[in-house]
Each structure stands twice: as C-alpha cells, then as structure tokens.
C-alpha cells in the first residue's frame with residue numbers, strides 16, 4: 569500500500585512541502601483543474617504537474633479525476649469525439665507512467681452535502697448531509713444555493729441538463745457507462761493505466777437524477793461491463809458507508825481479492841437517521857465505519873495500490889477547502905498507517921508498503 573494525499577495544485581493552501589512532512593505519505597493525487605471538461609489533457613501539461621510533484625520529493629500516483637463529459641453520460645451523438653479525447657488523455661498519462669485514474673459517472677453533481685461547515689461540540693467543523701434539507705434546495709436559479717458546489721451552472725444550463733436526464737433512466741445510464749468503458753478500457757490497458765470508478769456520493773438518487781454506483785451488486789455489475797483488470801474501483805468507504813446496508817470489509821475482501829480495487833479512499837461517516845450523515849474523524853470509534861476491519865481486509869487481500877485519507881474536519885483554526893484541510897487529513901493518514909503497521913503479519917517485517 570502507498571499512502572497518498574490529495575493536492576489541488578499551486579492554488580492549494582496545503583502545499584507539497586507540508587504534505588511531504590506528513591510521515592509515511594509518499595504519493596500525490598491530483599489533476600489538471602484548468603482544462604475544460606471534454607478536452608484532451610496534453611502530455612506537456614501533465615508532465616509539468618508531475619515535475620512539480622517530483623521536485624517536492626513525491627510521486628504523482630493517481631489522477632483524480634478526468635471528468636466525464638455529461639454528453640457521454642447522456643449518450644448524446646457528440647460522445648464519440650469526447651470519448652476519443654478521453655482516450656487520448658489516458659494515453660498521455662500512461663506515457664508519463666501515471667498509472668491510476670479515478671473517475672465517476674454521477675449525472676450533473678459530484679459529491680453533494682447540505683452543510684460544509686457544521687459546527688461540532690468540540691468547535692471543529694465537518695461536512696454533513698441531510699436528505700430532507702437537500703430536497704428543499706432551490707435549483708431554479710442554478711447551483712448558487714447548493715453549498716460549495718464547484719461547477720457553477722446557470723439556471724438555463726442546469727435546467728437543460730436536468731430535463732435531458734429526465735429521458736435517461738438508470739438502465740440507460742448503465743448502457744451509456746458500458747458504451748464508454750468498452751471504448752476506454754482497451755486504451756487504458758494498452759497504456760498501462762488502471763481505472764477506478766468512484767462510487768456515487770451519496771449513494772442514492774438526488775434531485776431526481778439517476779445514480780447507479782451505490783452498492784455491492786452495482787460494483788460487481790460494473791466490473792462485468794468490461795471484464796478486464798483495468799476496469800476497476802476506487803473504493804470509497806465514506807460514500808458507500810453512508811448506506812448502512814453496505815458491508816464494507818466484505819466488499820474489500822471480495823473486490824480486493826479479484827484484484828479490482830485500484831485506489832482506496834478512507835473516510836469515516838456517522839450515519840444518523842435514514843439518509844443523513846456527518847463526516848467524522850477517521851478512527852472507527854467516531855463513526856459508523858469499522859476502519860480496522862477494512863484495513864485488515866486490505867491486508868488480507870495483499871493490497872499494494874494507493875490509499876488516501878479522505879475528507880477531514882477543519883480543526884485547530886484551519887480554514888481552506890472544505891474537507892481538504894491539512895491537519896485532520898494528516899491525522900487520518902497517521903491513524904491509517906498505524907493500523908496498517910499494527911495489522912502487519914509478524915513474519916513480514918517490511919515497513920509500511922508491504
């Protein structure tokens with residue numbers, strides 16, 4: 569296992585130098601944030617980012633994410649050119665030896681919360697989600713009212729997308745995902761890249777949009793769409809853990825032993841009443857996710873891929889990008905590495921990457 573950290577590029581207040589100071593973190597998860605969705609990621613631009621990371625003494629381990637254009641998810645005729653561009657981006661990353669790609673297939677909205685700075689009794693703040701409150705968010709003026717939504721849509725753009733998705737049900741979305749994967753996975757394989765789909769977050773429909781990557785049977789179905797090792801998973805305990813029916817350690821066992829988990833996102837969530845959750849500190853005691861059992865399952869399947877602590881709270885007065893401050897994620901990385909070391913088989917005395 570390689571412990572990694574997400575970095576948002578030169579604008580990120582959490583610098584590569586700070587990340588390098590977190591014990592045991594050797595890899596960076598990043599992306600090109602200025603390429604319009606659908607365009608090719610140029611090799612020179614990826615190489616430049618890789619160079620910055622290497623200068624800091626770190627490895628560019630994962631691209632998270634190359635966004636999938638809505639026209640691909642909607643199955644519009646323009647998708648073929650967009651898929652070709654996507655393939656080109658994969659070839660470019662592969663040529664630079666960046667071998668893990670995280671992506672998602674969530675219509676319109678990536679991860680979604682109702683409050684990005686909910687104050688906890690200890691005065692830290694966390695991201696929370698409440699399904700009833702979400703339903704009350706008014707989208708008639710675009711994404712303005714949605715807390716922290718990164719891709720701002722105007723009212724017209726958003727209405728256009730929402731009405732286009734009214735014609736696409738879950739089965740059609742599966743079909744469009746299959747169409748995409750049938751074309752990109754062979755290119756990934758040739759390029760030495762493995763793909764890990766990120767589960768839907770939260771793992772249920774929001775705003776009436778179809779969402780399909782939500783549970784074990786969906787993940788198994790995904791793997792079968794193109795039965796090749798390059799077609800795999802980003803296993804996110806926070807996203808899947810929002811549904812108490814998901815058996816996370818069992819899923820790590822079953823998908824990990826098939827060699828199909830390519831990237832691990834470890835986050836804890838405290839699942840409150842139905843379809844409500846609060847992001848909580850990484851250790852098991854603070855949420856509904858049994859982190860020890862999950863790490864044990866990763867040990868048992870001999871996981872060698874990248875892992876990152878996922879969202880943290882804001883603590884010690886830190887301000888910054890919600891979920892992506894330095895301190896709580898650094899505590900998370902240290903906790904996960906501690907579990908990893910403690911779960912090491914006594915006969916295998918080999919550091920953190922065994």
Ligand code: DNO
Pocket residue numbers: 632633670671672678679766833879891
């Ligand atoms: C949230 C992240 C997601 C993830 C994408 C992957 O913090 O885990 O935004 O990067 O869903 O495509």
